[in-house]
Amino acid sequence: MNPFIAVVRRDVSLALRRKNEVMTSVFFFVVVAALFPLGIGPEMNTLRLIGPGVLWVGALLASMLSLGRMFAGDHDDGTLEQMVLSSASLPSLVGAKILAHWLLSGLPLVVLSPVLALQFDLNLQAIEVLMATLLLGTPLLSLIGAVGAALTLGVRGADVLLSLLVLPLYVPALVFGAGAVQAQTAGLGASAHLSILAAMLLMAAVFSPWACASALRIALE
Amino acid sequence: MTPHSNVLFRFAAPQAFYGLAGRLWPWVAALATVFGVWGLWTGMFVAPIDFQQGQAYRIIFVHVPASWMSMIIYLAMAFWAVLGLTFNTRLSGMMNRALAPTGAMFAFLSLWTGALWGKPMWGAWWVWDARLTSELILFFLYLGFMGLTASIDDPRRSDKAGGLLALVGAINVPIIYFSVRWWNTLHQGASVTVTQGSSMAQTMLWAMLLMALSFWLYAIAIALYRIRTLILEREKHTQWVNAELRPEGAS
Amino acid sequence: MIWNSAGEFWAMGGYGLYVWGSFGVTFLLMGGEVILAGRRHRQICESLQMQAMTRDAVQDSAQDWQA
Numbered sequence: 333m334n335p336f337i338a339v340v341r342r343d344v345s346l347a348l349r350r351k352n353e354v355m356t357s358v359f360f361f362v363v364v365a366a367l368f369p370l371g372i373g374p375e376m377n378t379l380r381l382i383g384p385g386v387l388w389v390g391a392l393l394a395s396m397l398s399l400g401r402m403f404a405g406d407h408d409d410g411t412l413e414q415m416v417l418s419s420a421s422l423p424s425l426v427g428a429k430i431l432a433h434w435l436l437s438g439l440p441l442v443v444l445s446p447v448l449a450l451q452f453d454l455n456l457q458a459i460e461v462l463m464a465t466l467l468l469g470t471p472l473l474s475l476i477g478a479v480g481a482a483l484t485l486g487v488r489g490a491d492v493l494l495s496l497l498v499l500p501l502y503v504p505a506l507v508f509g510a511g512a513v514q515a516q517t518a519g520l521g522a523s524a525h526l527s528i529l530a531a532m533l534l535m536a537a538v539f540s541p542w543a544c545a546s547a548l549r550i551a552l553e
Numbered sequence: 554m555t556p557h558s559n560v561l562f563r564f565a566a567p568q569a570f571y572g573l574a575g576r577l578w579p580w581v582a583a584l585a586t587v588f589g590v591w592g593l594w595t596g597m598f599v600a601p602i603d604f605q606q607g608q609a610y611r612i613i614f615v616h617v618p619a620s621w622m623s624m625i626i627y628l629a630m631a632f633w634a635v636l637g638l639t640f641n642t643r644l645s646g647m648m649n650r651a652l653a654p655t656g657a658m659f660a661f662l663s664l665w666t667g668a669l670w671g672k673p674m675w676g677a678w679w680v681w682d683a684r685l686t687s688e689l690i691l692f693f694l695y696l697g698f699m700g701l702t703a704s705i706d707d708p709r710r711s712d713k714a715g716g717l718l719a720l721v722g723a724i725n726v727p728i729i730y731f732s733v734r735w736w737n738t739l740h741q742g743a744s745v746t747v748t749q750g751s752s753m754a755q756t757m758l759w760a761m762l763l764m765a766l767s768f769w770l771y772a773i774a775i776a777l778y779r780i781r782t783l784i785l786e787r788e789k790h791t792q793w794v795n796a797e798l799r800p801e802g803a804s
Numbered sequence: 805m806i807w808n809s810a811g812e813f814w815a816m817g818g819y820g821l822y823v824w825g826s827f828g829v830t831f832l833l834m835g836g837e838v839i840l841a842g843r844r845h846r847q848i849c850e851s852l853q854m855q856a857m858t859r860d861a862v863q864d865s866a867q868d869w870q871a
Contacts, residue, residue: 479721483714487704497697497718500690501725504732511736532728543721546638550713597813601806608817612826619830658833666826673822771834775841782845789852798853 335420336428343432346405353401357394357437358444364390365448376453383452384462384513390448391441391466392473392502398437399477399498400484400491402429403548407485416552423541426548430471430478430541438470454513461516461526465509468529475533475540476501482547504532565642567784568793578777585770592763600756609673613757616666618765619659620684622772623691624726626656630698631723634716644780646712647787649719650702651779655772657695663688683737687730694722708787 347353368386369379406412406429415425445466449459480498484490512525564570596614603610630649637645667685668678679685698718705711788794807813816823 483701483718484704487701489704493697493700493704496693496700500693500697500722500729503690504725504728507732507736543717547714547717550710550717553710598806602817607819609819609822611816611823615826615830655837658837662830662833665829669822669826673819775837778845779841782841782848785852786848789855794852795856798849798856 335418336424339415339425339428340432340435343429344435347432347436353398354436354440357398358440360397361390361394361441361444362448364393365451369451379452380454380517383449383454384458384517385510386452387445387448387462388465388469388506388510388513391438391445391470392506394441395437395470395473396477396495396498396502398433399474399481399494402433402478402481403485404481404490412548413552416548422545422548426478426482426544427537427541430474430544433478434471434474438466438474441470442466454517458513458517461522462513464526465512465522465529468526468533469505469509472505472529472533472536473502475536476505479540479543479547482544482551485548485551505529508532565640565644567644567647567788568791570644571781571784571797574777574781578774578781581770581777582774585767585774588763588770589767592760592767595756595763596760600760601754603757606674609670610757612666612670614760614764616663616670617761618768619662619666620688621765622768623656623660623663623688623695625769626652626659626772627691627694627719627723627726630656630719634719634723637712637716638720643709643712643787644784646708646716647780647783648776649698649712649715651776651783652772653695653699653702654779655775657692657699659768659772660688660692660695664692681737683730683734686733686737687726690729690733691726694726698722 365387368382372378372382403412406415416422418425442463445462446459449462454462477494477498480494480501483497484494487493508525508529512522512529515525516522564573592614596611600611602608630652633645633648633652636642637649664685667682667688671680671682671685672678698715701718702711702715705714785794785797814820814824
């Protein structure tokens with residue numbers, strides 16, 4: 333079997349056995365989306381304004397929470413060293429792990445977002461754009477976050493440090509993701525934003541596995 | 554190995570660089586002081602009052618140099634990171650650790666002076682101006698670098714991980730700046746910029762350039778000084794360090 | 805000279821707080837950085853010297869035992 337597919341299947345089935353990992357991201361997303369109206373007030377006009385931003389930040393934070401687990405489990409039981417030493421290309425194995433991470437932590441957010449968007453009274457077109465930006469954006473976040481996870485592997489205080497490292501790099505995705513929905517609502521159309529998001533995703537898909545592989549080698553030598 | 558690259562790589566050895574840095578930094582520091590005094594004199598006693606902003610504009614004499622330095626130092630760190638990752642030199646990682654605190658300080662100063670400039674000019678301590686927001690993110694990038702290199706105990710791993718982070722950050726800085734500018738123009742009708750317009754009086758520009766030069770030389774001097782401390786720490790098991798520390802003769 | 809009096813200079817046309825708040829913090833931080841770097845250098849030198857002296861003392865006493 334293709335090592336890429338094998339790693340994806342392995343990671344997904346391992347995580348599904350301990351369902352709490354998948355549920356943490358989803359639960360956090362739902363809670364954040366509920367907390368903001370509670371903190372700001374139920375005025376529908378305000379909520380419609382802040383909805384795209386809040387949902388995007390919620391998805392971003394939820395995705396970031398699960399990053400630490402990407403490599404830590406395999407690092408603990410020695411599987412990661414086997415991957416680094418194996419003859420299969422490390423960037424492709426890392427790409428497989430990132431894909432598995434997205435399937436578990438990112439894709440559920442995309443699926444859940446229409447429901448949460450209704451809490452902010454977003455109309456159908458806005459919801460469509462929101463789902464599209466999350467569909468493009470969450471893999472981008474996984475790809476960027478993976479580099480941070482690899483750099484902080486096994487380091488003291490890795491969780492907080494990881495957030496600090498990764499948040500500046502998340503800013504472009506957030507700006508264009510939330511901006512796309514706002515552009516759609518303002519009647520300007522989101523195609524420019526979506527194109528830029530797609531371009532960033534492509535660049536990250538090419539560069540991130542390579543950067544992660546370097547970081548893992550640095551961490552494990 | 555060509556003779557030319559021999560010279561270059563000779564100073565890649567910590568011992569050789571220690572001596573070079575020791576001879577250089579006092580001169581660089583002296584130059585920095587000279588330009589600083591000259592710049593302050595020009596800025597505070599020669600440059601006239603600004604038509605729009607009154608005397609408050611004088612903050613640019615520290616705000617703009619600090620901003621420029623925070624960006625230049627980050628570029629320098631990326632440069633050393635590439636060198637370190639390519640040639641596996643120990644000195645590159647040490648150079649980055651020597652540069653980062655100064656870069657972070659300049660980024661903070663840029664934000665602080667920007668806020669103090671914004672308050673009298675635009676009535677708010679913080680405006681989400683594209684430049685200031687990008688500067689804030691750059692400040693976080695510096696903190697991330699310092700946090701990462703501080704948390705990893707093994708010096709070689711720390712150097713390389715820091716180098717990779719600096720490189721990834723540097724590649725992202727243009728993207729971040731572009732996205733923040735896009736975000737800023739979308740959400741603000743009248744574009745509020747903290748930067749001075751290009752129509753500055755000659756003396757103002759001159760004072761600003763002098764201060765920028767002074768800050769740049771200051772950064773070089775303090776990085777050279779700091780790296781000597783780092784070299785001593787890292788190389789403490791070598792003979793030359795022991796000889797250096799006990800010039801009165803070994804027992 | 806563009807200032808008519810020292811008082812004018814310090815007042816900075818009413819913006820004294822902002823201008824001197826900026827310059828003050830700048831010099832504070834840059835000066836602090838220099839002082840901290842110097843102090844750290846001295847601390848490292850002293851600590852490394854102590855380590856070297858301890859090593860020498862241990863070697864000396866080991867030789868005494870052998871003698």
